[in-house]
Amino acid sequence: MSSKKMKNNKISKYFLILYFILLAMPIYWMLNTSFKFDTEILSQFTLFPHKFTVKNYVEIFNSSVWMGSFLHSLEYVCINVIITLVASVPAAYAFSRWKFKGDHHLFFWLLTNRMAPAVIFMIPFTQIYSSLGLFDTVWAVALSHLLFNIPLAVWILEGFMSSIPKELDETAFIDGYSFPQFFMRIFFPQIKAGIGVAAFLCFTFSWVELILAKTLTIINAKPVVVTLTVGIGAEGIKWGLLGAAGVLTLIPGAVVVYFVRNNLAKGFAMGRV
Amino acid sequence: MKNRAWYFVIPMIVLMSIGAFLPLMVVVNYSQHYIFAGSAATYVGLENFVEVLHDSQFRGAVRRQFIFTFMILLIEIPLGIIIALALPKKGFWVAPCLVLLGIPLLIPYNVVGIIWRLFTQSDIGVIPKIFEVLGGYYNVTLDSFDAASTILLLDVWHWTPLVVLLVYAGLQAIPDAYYQAAAIDGANSWRTFRFVTLPKLRSVLTLGILLRLMDSFKIYSEPLLLTGGGPGTATTYLSLFVARKAESYELGYASAASLIYFFIVLAMSYIAFQIITRIGKGGKVE
Numbered sequence: 317m318s319s320k321k322m323k324n325n326k327i328s329k330y331f332l333i334l335y336f337i338l339l340a341m342p343i344y345w346m347l348n349t350s351f352k353f354d355t356e357i358l359s360q361f362t363l364f365p366h367k368f369t370v371k372n373y374v375e376i377f378n379s380s381v382w383m384g385s386f387l388h389s390l391e392y393v394c395i396n397v398i399i400t401l402v403a404s405v406p407a408a409y410a411f412s413r414w415k416f417k418g419d420h421h422l423f424f425w426l427l428t429n430r431m432a433p434a435v436i437f438m439i440p441f442t443q444i445y446s447s448l449g450l451f452d453t454v455w456a457v458a459l460s461h462l463l464f465n466i467p468l469a470v471w472i473l474e475g476f477m478s479s480i481p482k483e484l485d486e487t488a489f490i491d492g493y494s495f496p497q498f499f500m501r502i503f504f505p506q507i508k509a510g511i512g513v514a515a516f517l518c519f520t521f522s523w524v525e526l527i528l529a530k531t532l533t534i535i536n537a538k539p540v541v542v543t544l545t546v547g548i549g550a551e552g553i554k555w556g557l558l559g560a561a562g563v564l565t566l567i568p569g570a571v572v573v574y575f576v577r578n579n580l581a582k583g584f585a586m587g588r589v
Numbered sequence: 590m591k592n593r594a595w596y597f598v599i600p601m602i603v604l605m606s607i608g609a610f611l612p613l614m615v616v617v618n619y620s621q622h623y624i625f626a627g628s629a630a631t632y633v634g635l636e637n638f639v640e641v642l643h644d645s646q647f648r649g650a651v652r653r654q655f656i657f658t659f660m661i662l663l664i665e666i667p668l669g670i671i672i673a674l675a676l677p678k679k680g681f682w683v684a685p686c687l688v689l690l691g692i693p694l695l696i697p698y699n700v701v702g703i704i705w706r707l708f709t710q711s712d713i714g715v716i717p718k719i720f721e722v723l724g725g726y727y728n729v730t731l732d733s734f735d736a737a738s739t740i741l742l743l744d745v746w747h748w749t750p751l752v753v754l755l756v757y758a759g760l761q762a763i764p765d766a767y768y769q770a771a772a773i774d775g776a777n778s779w780r781t782f783r784f785v786t787l788p789k790l791r792s793v794l795t796l797g798i799l800l801r802l803m804d805s806f807k808i809y810s811e812p813l814l815l816t817g818g819g820p821g822t823a824t825t826y827l828s829l830f831v832a833r834k835a836e837s838y839e840l841g842y843a844s845a846a847s848l849i850y851f852f853i854v855l856a857m858s859y860i861a862f863q864i865i866t867r868i869g870k871g872g873k874v875e
Binding site: 324328329331332335336338339340341342343345346349357358361399402403404406407409410411413414416419422426428429431432433434435436437438439440441443444459460462463466467470520523524526527541544545555558559561562565566569570573 | 594595596600601605608609611613615616671672674675676686692693695696697698699703705707708710712713714715718746750778803807809810813827828831832835836843844847848850851854855
């Protein structure tokens with residue numbers, strides 16, 4: 317029995333090692349490519365850069381197109397996260413604390429929007445934001461992403477808020493707190509983790525979303541995800557540059573995840589991430 | 590008290606109406622018209638829908654989409670369970686394993702596309718090199734089968750860790766006493782898995798299946814960046830197909846196709862919502 321178990325353990329260990337190698341390989345290949353010269357990428361097959369260079373990164377930092385698109389992306393992501401939270405926190409509070417007519421239907425309608433494919437909204441968004449004069453601005457992208465982020469944020473926040481007992485609210489009101497006082501001083505610290513998780517997920521969604529960002533911008537507000545797709549199919553793609561840009565787009569996600577790392581596990585355990 | 594709830598949800602409703610409901614009505618309006626750039630739209634009723642449903646290209650995209658989603662679930666869910674079972678339960682290696690699993694989930698979709706382009710491109714990638722060494726043939730831009738299976742492999746690489754993490758969280762929630770009881774009853778490892786572990790994983794698995802179902806149905810960036818939907822139409826899934834039509838200003842057609850697409854997703858999500866709420870009552874995994 318025990319020798320069989322040992323054998324099983326060994327098999328699963330080798331299996332895991334193999335899986336993790338396969339998991340890490342594509343990421344390693346991007347890092348590897350980003351530190352090579354273009355000639356080395358194209359002429360040789362090398363498992364590590366023989367001539368190590370940061371030229372690709374320098375080129376991105378010196379390019380106004382690349383830096384501009386990184387800035388545009390950051391701008392609309394931040395605008396979007398702020399508006400999302402301002403609208404979602406009160407709504408989530410209402411859903412978690414009160415029963416009102418049609419609340420289930422409203423909640424379901426909200427979630428269907430999260431599930432809607434973004435391509436559906438390509439045509440109307442182009443028209444609506446053009447007529448508002450917002451086309452090709454960061455505001456157009458920020459507002460269009462609300463469609464997906466508000467449902468997500470309400471869903472996550474409702475879960476966090478429902479896990480806080482209602483007695484907390486009632487005790488505070490008996491103690492004479494007004495609603496704003498209660499919300500800011502007592503309730504807010506309790507749901508900070510939830511707000512962190514919601515902000516993180518909205519941030520990442522908005523940062524990686526491609527369809528709407530591509531449709532709603534041309535030049536003035538071109539985000540980094542679109543700049544990354546330029547040159548597909550054309551000859552003479554700068555692979556090293558593409559690799560370096562790919563590595564750089566990972567950084568914001570990594571920074572944000574560092575700040576919410578402890579809360580993320582909690583959100584994950586609730587099955588809402 | 591009851592009215593107060595509405596004050597709290599009104600900002601959300603206003604933003605969502607402008608952001609979602611109004612655009613959807615614009616789409617519904619377009620879908621009933623024949624629109625040619627530069628001239629007035631003519632009302633054609635449901636003709637666009639008839640055209641879409643009879644279009645072999647649209648049908649092809651739907652078929653590819655369903656096959657893709659089916660394959661995704663068929664591979665990722667069992668693979669995710671196997672890996673989660675193989676992961677160490679405690680000890681030093683738990684943290685590094687979980688971090689490694691988390692990395693693909695944090696990579697933006699478009700960067701996933703870039704990574705895999707670098708990985709599979711015929712002159713510079715690893716996979717073509719492996720095939721070359723083994724004496725096989727692999728070309729992601731020319732061979733339909735290679736392209737479709739590469740997208741599948743990419744998605745398995747990207748999203749299996751999500752299933753693993755969900756199942757792993759579910760496994761942690763099963764008390765040891767259950768396994769001891771099974772051992773006393775003389776159950777072998779398969780029967781222990783089938784009658785003790787699997788039932789306890791029901792809610793996490795449902796969540797995993799639903800998430801993968803929804804998201805794989807919306808796949809867009811990866812095929813766009815990796816293959817551009819080609820060669821031919823081998824990797825043109827529904828989102829890519831509808832986006833092409835919208836980009837070529839076939840507004841009436843694209844709108845009708847969008848609505849049919851939305852209806853498919855909505856029907857699936859309604860069933861999904863019913864299952865989620867029912868299982869939520871049955872006992873949630875902490």
